[in-house]
Amino acid sequence: MHSELDCGSTIYRSEEISVVGSVMQRIRDRIRALEDRKEALLQEQQSLLVEGAISNRRGNGNNGGN
Numbered sequence: 001m002h003s004e005l006d007c008g009s010t011i012y013r014s015e016e017i018s019v020v021g022s023v024m025q026r027i028r029d030r031i032r033a034l035e036d037r038k039e040a041l042l043q044e045q046q047s048l049l050v051e052g053a054i055s056n057r058r059g060n061g062n063n064g065g066n
Contacts, residue, residue, distance in 0.1 A: 003014040
């Protein structure tokens with residue numbers, strides 16, 4: 001016997017609910033992974049900007065007398 005969920009005029013079997021729940025969890029996991037990757041890329045960008053600013057400053061200091 002299957003358990004069912006009555007949502008208005010549509011009845012969903014527990015197997016269908018389980019599949020949907022599994023897919024939703026995979027989507028949440030993928031979103032979390034993408035957010036982590038985005039954060040890592042933003043940190044790398046910030047690091048490169050700081051590195052470029054320091055390098056630029058050093059370059060300007062060395063060329064100041066020329």
